[in-house]
Amino acid sequence: MFRRFLATAAKGSAGPTIEAADIVIIGGGPAGLSLASAVKASPVLQGLKCTLVEGGKLVESLEKFYESPPQFIDKRVVSITPASMDFFKQIGSWDYVKKDRTETYDNIHTYDGVSGAKMEFDSPELATMIENINIQSSLLQRVKQLNNENPDNPLTILDSTKVVDITEDPQNEWPILKLDNGNSIRTRLLVGCDGYNSPARKFAKIESRGWAYNRWGNVATCKYKDNEFRFPTGWQRFLPTGTLAFLPLPNNWCSLVWAVPPEISAIVGKLSDEQFTYMLNAAAKLTPDELTYLYEIADKEPENLIEEIKWRLGLFNKTLTTVEQKENFPLEIDYIVPNSRAKFPLKLSNADSYVEERVALVGDAAHTTNPLAGQGLNMGQADVKSLVETLENSCKRGLDIGTKIALEPYWAERAIPNHVMLGIVDKIHKIYSTDFAPIVWARSLGVNVLNSLPFVKDFIVGEISHKGK
Ligand SMILES: Cc1cc2nc3c(=O)[nH]c(=O)nc-3n(C[C@H](O)[C@H](O)[C@H](O)COP(=O)(O)OP(=O)(O)OC[C@H]3O[C@@H](n4cnc5c(N)ncnc54)[C@H](O)[C@@H]3O)c2cc1C
Structure with a gap:
C-alpha cells in the first residue's frame, strides 16, 4: 500500500x-x-x-x-x-540513554519567597532529570x-x-x-x-497566540556543597520576579532554572561565575526586598557583592538552628560548571x-x-x-x-x-508574580490547605506526572 x-x-x-x-x-x-x-x-x-x-x-x-x-x-x-519515560521505552530508545547521567527523584519542595508557605509533592519516581x-x-x-x-x-x-x-x-x-x-x-x-x-x-x-512572560530563564549546571547528604529533591522558590528552581542531577549536582525579568537578567548576566553563585544562594534564602538591594549592588558595585551576600546569608543561616529548619532550604551551591550559563526567553503560545x-x-x-x-x-x-x-x-x-x-x-x-x-x-x-498582600495571603492559605489534604495533592501529582496515562 x-x-x-x-x-x-x-x-x-x-x-x-x-x-x-x-x-x-x-x-x-x-x-x-x-x-x-x-x-x-x-x-x-x-x-x-x-x-x-x-x-x-x-x-x-x-x-x-x-x-x-x-x-x-x-x-x-x-x-x-513517567509517561514520557514509558513512551521512550515503548519506542525502544530508552535502552540507549546514558542512565548514569540521569536522576530520578521522588519529591519537589516548593516555597513562597514572600510568605514562606511551603508545599511538598511526593510520589515514587515523580520525575527524571535528563539532558x-x-x-x-x-x-x-x-x-x-x-x-x-x-x-x-x-x-x-x-x-x-x-x-x-x-x-x-x-x-x-x-x-x-x-x-x-x-x-x-x-x-x-x-x-x-x-x-x-x-x-x-x-x-x-x-x-499561534500567546504572550511573552517578560522573563528570561537563566540556566546553569551547579554543584551543591558536599557537606551533607540529601535525597535527590527538586527545589522551587516562587519569587515575585520569577521562579528559582534547583533540580537534582547525579552526585550532588543540580540544574538551575532561574526566571527573572530582562533587567535583572542583564545584571546577573554580567556577574562572574563566583558572584553569580553567591547571588543564587542569596535568591534561595533572602527576602525579595534584600534581593532587590543586592541586584542594585550587583549593578553598581559588583566588587562588593560577595561580601554583602556573605554577611546577609551568615545572619540568615544563624536563624536555622534545627535540622528541620535547615531542611526547609536547598543546600548551598558551591560552584557552577564554567560556560554552563545560558538564558532563554519564556513565553506561552498555542496554535x-x-x-x-x-x-x-x-x-x-x-x-x-x-x-x-x-x-x-x-x-x-x-x-x-x-x-x-x-x-x-x-x-x-x-x-x-x-x-x-x-x-x-x-x-x-x-x-x-x-x-x-x-x-x-x-x-x-x-x-506568584506579585507581592500584593491580599494575593500573597490567599495563595499561602490555599497552599497551607492543599498541603494538609493528601488526596488533593495526590491528584495534582498524578496530573503533573501524567501517571496512569
Ligand atoms: C529553561 C527551560 C527549561 C525547560 N525545562 C523543561 C522541563 O523540565 N521539562 C519539559 O518537559 N520541558 C522543559 N522545557 C521545554 C523543552 O525544552 C521544549 O519543550 C523542547 O525542547 C521542545 O522540543 P521540540 O523538539 O518541540 O523543539 P526544538 O527543540 O525547538 O527543536 C526544533 C528543531 O527544528 C529545527 N528547525 C527549525 N527550523 C528549521 C528549518 N527551517 N530547517 C531545518 N530545521 C529547522 C531546529 O534547528 C531545532 O533543532 C524547558 C525549556 C526551557 C527554555
Missing part, C-alpha cells in the same frame, strides 16, 4: 530533481527524533518513506555525545514524567538500529540542511520543501517539529489548530509554556504518541494520511489537555 502511495507521488512530480516522501519531519529536536523513531518502530507505519530535515549539525554532535559523553552534565536539562542531548542521542541510536533492521526503506536524516521555503504543488497541493542545498522534497504529510518559529506552521497559515491539509504540528511548533512546571517537552511527547496512533488508524483504514480529515483525531485528542496545562502553568506564574 505504501509503495503505491509513493508511485502516485512520483508520477505527479513537477521535475526529476524533486524527491518524494510520505512523511517529512522538519526538526531534529526531541519531538522530531521521537516521531521519526516512533514511525519507524511502528509495524503499521514503518513501510512509509520518511525523511527528517534538521538545520543544525545533528548527527555528528549526537554521535560524539554517545561515543564519549562529556565530563559535565549539559546546561540543557529537562524533567521528564536534552541524552534524549536526542538515544533516539538517534534507536533510529540507526531500526534502519539496520529495515535497510530497504530506512529513515533518511538530512542534517545541516535548512528548509528555506515551502510551497504548494499546484497539481495536488502537496507541500514542496526547498532546501538550502538546492534540492527539494515533496511530501504527502509535512510534520512541523520545528520549534517556536515553525516554518511548517507559517506555511499552513495556522495562527489555533495542530493540523491543516497535509500539515501536522508537534511539540514547541504547536505550543510553548513557562518551564516552571517542567511540561513543554512532556507535552510534545504526548503529541508524538497521539499523532502516531492517529496515523496508524488512518493507514489501517486505508485513508490518505496527509488529509486534514485523517489528521483531525490527533488535534481532537491533544487540544484540550495542552490547553488545560498551558492555562494551569500560566495561572501559577501569575499568582
